[in-house]
Amino acid sequence: MATIKTRPTDADVTAFLDAVPNARRRAEGHAIRALMERVTGAPAVMWGPSMVGFGSTPYTNTLGTNDWPVVAFSPRRDALTLYGVHDGYGPPEPLFDALGPHSLSRGCLYITRLDAVDPAVLEQLVRQAWERGS
Secondary structure (H helix, E strand, O other): OOOOOOOEOOOOHHHHHHOOOOHHHHHHHHHHHHHHHHHHOOOOEEEOOOEEEEOOEEEEEOOEEEEEOOEEEEEOOOOEEEEOOOOOOOOOOOOHHHHOOOEEEOOEEEEOOHHHOOHHHHHHHHHHHHHHHO
16 A cells, blocks of 8 residues: 655755745745745644645545644645645635735646735635634
8 A cells, every 4th residue: 555655754844945946936935934824823844855834634635544734735846836726626715806916726726926816816715724624
């Protein structure tokens, strides 16, 4: 059976974000961390090698039931990827219309430029996800 790689680790979140090669993406990572810490009141924790998560909730998939962060993000090369703010199963939250440039996939919100989206709308999306999942 496969092993889940996305688990909480003791890795240093600040060191991970400081090591992001792209300066803009690195700054966005620090900014979204601050937003999520402020909204959730939870500390940032590394989940696997490249995801920064907040809180923990049971999640069931083909590998069984495992913990998963309530909200999380990863400063990937092509986009800042947020997890937990979009469940991918129902219709998109109407707030996405007011967010600004983004794309969605099942379970992920992709933001190419953090400075192009409405920060108040993004904060509300994170707050709703946290309240739903915590």
